[in-house]
Amino acid sequence: MRILIVDDEKIKRVTLADDLAAQGHEVDTAADGEEALERLRGRPFDVVVADVKMPRMDGLELLRRIKQGEQAPATEVIMMTAYGSIQLAVESMKAGAYDFITKPFRNEDLFPLLARLEEKRGPTAVRTAAPEPTAVEVDRELVGRSAAMSRVKKMIEICTRTDANVLLWGETGVGKDLIAQTIHRHSHRREKPYVKVGCTLFPSHLIESELYGHERGAFTGAEQRRIGRFELAQGGTLYLDDVDDIPLEHQAKLLRAIEEKVFERVGGTESVQADVRIIASTKRNLLEKVGEGTFREDLYYRLDVLRICIPPLRERKEDIPALAEHLLRRIAKDRPFRIEPDAVAALTEHDWPGNIRELYHTLERTYLLGSEHISAELIRSQITPWPERNGRGARSAAGSFQETIEQTERELLEAALREAGGNKSAAAAALGMKPSTFRDKLAKYGLG
Incomplete structure (x- = not known):
């Protein structure tokens, strides 16, 4: 594909272009939105990968110009945004972005997203691509016409179009499980497993084994290898229910599995790939737990990419x-x-x-x-x-x-x-x- 990288950070712009070219793509670069528009006037691109915050013209304005027809409206746009910029990510999806990826990220994290986009644009897309969710489908699965529920449904539609991690925040009994299932069912991962982990159900010494599995002989009673929830969810969605209940001592390994998409089974040395989309739910304000020192701040920002606040009844x-x-x-x-x-x-x-x-x-x-x-x-x-x-x-x-x-x-x-x-x-x-x-x-x- 022809890809245009737009980022005012030169090192990221150059290294990402080199890695994408090594994957067989035809790549060009621009330092800001205005320079990107000049490139688009000169030739068509299949994909624009643009940072949100840039001088002269930011990524959101560039996205609007592209989608409003000034420059190549058929071009797909992937936004790069920093942690904590949830509202900017949401705005970009509403404005027509294909997806977004949060900084910092490894260049190879972009490859699966581009492969999915290439499949969608190819001749077999009609047969293989997951259908785009519609407001009618989401409305049918989630009952309620209040303004609060309308906002929830809009966020669900956005979540189904991206692979970004999702944090569901609400009191016990508001329907977090149903919303997690709805997001998975309408995402491109819908043909792959949906695996739920009740984080409050397992004692501290069993959480690692449940999440990552264990090797035979890893501990007393481990008579054979066991596959953990991350492996069971491979290619699909892992739902971490009540993630606020995961003990602090186990959060570092969870962070690594989410951030680097790799882990080891308990008692093992072999690295296992973790191609999963994370949806987590919490009944507590995780920032309060961060302030108390019982929840890692870096894990919080990894989970809280797209947030859905579910109102009580x-x-x-x-x-x-x-x-x-x-x-x-x-x-x-x-x-x-x-x-x-x-x-x-x-x-x-x-x-x-x-x-x-x-x-x-x-x-x-x-x-x-x-x-x-x-x-x-x-x-x-x-x-x-x-x-x-x-x-x-x-x-x-x-x-x-x-x-x-x-x-x-x-x-x-x-x-x-x-x-x-x-x-x-x-x-x-x-x-x-x-x-x-x-x-x-x-x-x-x-x-x-």
């Missing part, structure tokens, strides 16, 4: 009616259900500290207890324990929580028995329980 209550309808269809499957208008209004009265996850389980309980008919009275009976618990000084939070769990469990057992006409085996099957477990539960609550 209490900040987008206008989405609750559509969400309730969507979730009830999932809960009921092919069976009928009816939710009264007053019940929908009752849902919007609650702040939902557990967000969509709490809403789902509340609807699931009311659907079972109401025999497919959900009233406002039933809704309020299921959500009132939360504010009562928070406002009651004499009872401990832990005690109230346990009582709420037991009350809910008893009501589910009673509802299942009622629906099954007293047939305990059928009721156990409806709840997905073993008959023996179901009988034990009945005895516990005096329902046997």
